[in-house]
């Protein structure tokens with residue numbers, strides 16, 4: 569079994585949510601076509617998406633934030649086994665307070681779904697001239713469009729927040745947003761319009 573398949577298998581068996589096949593393909597294609605070299609990821613989990621992106625080109629550098637210390641250990645081990653330790657730096661922190669002056673070609677947001685607006689505001693200044701945000705899980709397993717499918721009040725509240733965020737990025741006149749509802753769990757690519 570390839571290392572990538574081993575990671576997928578581990579995630580599946582241990583209920584660690586990682587990007588779905590279609591979603592990771594979309595993300596890697598975007599990294600290739602936009603020639604991204606500097607990437608910030610919010611939500612490392614076991615390092616799966618970071619490793620997939622790093623493997624595209626040895627010049628790619630990734631900062632990735634993860635709050636769960638147990639997952640960080642696994643991610644660092646996977647990153648080492650894949651010889652990506654010179655490309656990927658795992659930061660143990662809440663992504664919402666990660667501070668850096670670096671500029672990124674891609675800011676991939678895949679951490680706490682209720683905090684997407686907070687992450688976008690927090691990292692706005694860290695986008696490079698041609699940089700984009702990518703947000704995953706904007707359908708939240710179909711619940712955003714069908715909230716009646718859950719009875720849980722907490723899930724309903726989360727789904728409402730994701731819906732509000734999705735509407736906001738689609739309606740904000742300062743943003744160019746492409747929403748791909750049928751890719752993975754619903755992915756958006758968001759560019760900030762340049763002020764002329």
Ligand SMILES: C[S@@+](CC[C@H](N)C(=O)[O-])C[C@H]1O[C@@H](n2cnc3c(N)ncnc32)[C@H](O)[C@@H]1O
Pocket residue numbers: 585586587610611612613614615616617618633634635636639661662663664678679680
């Ligand atoms: C969907 S998983 C990330 C999957 C990963 N991007 C991949 O596809 O391989 C989301 C991760 O975000 C982490 N997380 C949740 N809240 C966070 C926060 N505030 N800051 C950083 N990481 C957070 C979770 O512990 C979880 O590992």
